[in-house]
């Protein structure tokens with residue numbers, strides 16, 4: 001395999017930094033051509049010095065001078081601002097984009113990469129939650145592969161390799177259940193930010209960690225799976241599996257079930273997506289079947305974790321519903337992380353916003369942009385922000 005040039009959008013985050021670890025460990029296979037960050041200029045500069053990319057982009061324009069000055073002795077091009085971020089994705093200097101920005105902000109750069117004909121290693125699930133139909137349609141048009149990085153979807157993708165046209169009966173998405181598995185509303189009502197940020201199995205960015213605690217993450221993942229694997233809503237099942245060893249499963253028409261397993265470590269799905277169809281040898285710790293331990297499974301408690309019920313509703317309803325839900329959720333999580341609202345209030349904000357914003361059955365891209373903005377405005381009014 002010749003060296004693949006990777007554009008990492010969101011290089012300073014949890015996924016971005018782990019991707020750079022993978023690149024560093026496999027310099028003959030990969031280089032980093034574009035690195036982007038929203039506000040962490042210090043880390044972005046450090047990464048740029050180490051990986052010598054073609055381009056870096058800092059989202060926060062106030063930090064442009066600092067980054068520019070720090071990289072003045074290099075040939076690295078420096079850009080700043082939201083528009084520059086999307087425009088950088090349209091510059092033909094890379095072979096694959098790793099979409100590792102968090103939230104709606106990842107949508108435009110990813111669409112631009114697809115437009116340019118570049119394959120996507122997709123961590124940014126919100127892109128598919130917001131506009132999955134249009135994104136996958138554009139990818140099909142441009143014959144661009146969208147390879148999942150999200151561990152559950154990577155598992156399903158791996159289970160499907162070699163299955164050709166064999167029909168999927170259903171997929172089973174596993175969920176750890178998060179730090180509050182088994183808890184009830186009387187407990188959750190008092191949960192604070194710092195407690196919700198303690199995930200039992202994974203160390204991730206703040207937004208997805210809160211989404212994992214509320215089970216919104218699994219809801220977003222159902223919608224992500226629908227678009228990635230072209231499924232009907234009823235083909236998607238969620239099961240709680242607190243050990244996070246089985247990363248997800250596919251059941252075929254003959255009832256046979258394939259699972260993909262391993263210790264929870266995002267570097268594995270990241271390197272799988274970057275190197276696909278090859279696998280890369282590594283010395284990450286292995287799962288040991290000789291150690292005592294039981295793999296358990298249970299139904300999710302949708303009455304307590306109502307975000308999962310709301311996301312299921314959005315999954316079945318389609319249209320702009322998931323886009324609206326996502327926008328409200330981003331606002332609610334942001335407010336919770338700033339201790340402005342309680343844990344259960346997040347669900348209230350999402351539900352009220354979903355009930356408020358006008359439903360559009362077949363949205364255009366502009367409709368998605370507008371629905372996102374409307375939902376954010378309405379959620380902000382609920383949050384007094």
Ligand code: NAD
Nearest residue numbers: 010011012013014015037038101102105123124125204205
């Ligand atoms: P993170 O918060 O650690 O990092 C986010 C990155 O995006 C940072 O580089 C940040 O600078 C950048 N960013 C944030 N806001 C931005 C904005 N408005 N404009 C431009 N850039 C912005 O997040 P993460 O945990 O690495 O997650 C990234 C994505 O991957 C999310 O969509 C998440 O759901 C998905 N994901 C993450 C994990 C994980 O283990 N962390 C697992 C599965 C999926």
Ligand code: MG
Nearest residue numbers: 150151152221
């Ligand atoms: Mg996941």
